[in-house]
Amino acid sequence: MASAVAESLHVSGSGEPTWTHTSEIAPAPAPTNGAADDRGGPRMRGGMPSARALKLMTIGTAAGLFSGLFGVGGGTVIVPLLVFWLGYGEREATGTSLAAIVFIAGFAAAVQGAYGNVHVGDAALVGIPAVGGVLLGTWLQQRMRVRAISLLFAAVLVASAVELMLE
Numbered sequence: 001m002a003s004a005v006a007e008s009l010h011v012s013g014s015g016e017p018t019w020t021h022t023s024e025i026a027p028a029p030a031p032t033n034g035a036a037d038d039r040g041g042p043r044m045r046g047g048m049p050s051a052r053a054l055k056l057m058t059i060g061t062a063a064g065l066f067s068g069l070f071g072v073g074g075g076t077v078i079v080p081l082l083v084f085w086l087g088y089g090e091r092e093a094t095g096t097s098l099a100a101i102v103f104i105a106g107f108a109a110a111v112q113g114a115y116g117n118v119h120v121g122d123a124a125l126v127g128i129p130a131v132g133g134v135l136l137g138t139w140l141q142q143r144m145r146v147r148a149i150s151l152l153f154a155a156v157l158v159a160s161a162v163e164l165m166l167e
Helices: 051-070 074-086 090-114 120-141 146-166
Strands: 005-011 017-023
Touching: 051 074, 051 090, 074 090, 074 146, 090 120, 090 146
Parallel strands: none
Antiparallel strands: 005 017
């Protein structure tokens, strides 16, 4: 079952644009004091980013750190933190993580390439078939119960942790 998500830009009487986000899964956060950031989200006094924006930036920093250290970041860092820290649904966390990975992977690959650590031919032999896997995985995810996705994801993380401890 697909969720209904809509986002629209509104201009209030004060002339300040605000974003409205609706979803069957998670309601849009309410602004704290009426001030808006560049997407219409709440800002704290003094023009500081909202607590939500700071959390998202922290998640991104952690994902980048893990990506640089271990070659992982999306599924093991971004998805769990979006779910538990910001209340995203499993599917929205996965989609948001995949979009963020475009930036993380591109920059990380360029830096690793500068160190001579990239085998482009091997990357293509892994990456091109992975597109088929993404299509199959996304199709399957949309047909699974959210609880089953959570349990399967937890099992993969536990299995990975056990494997790393046994090495």
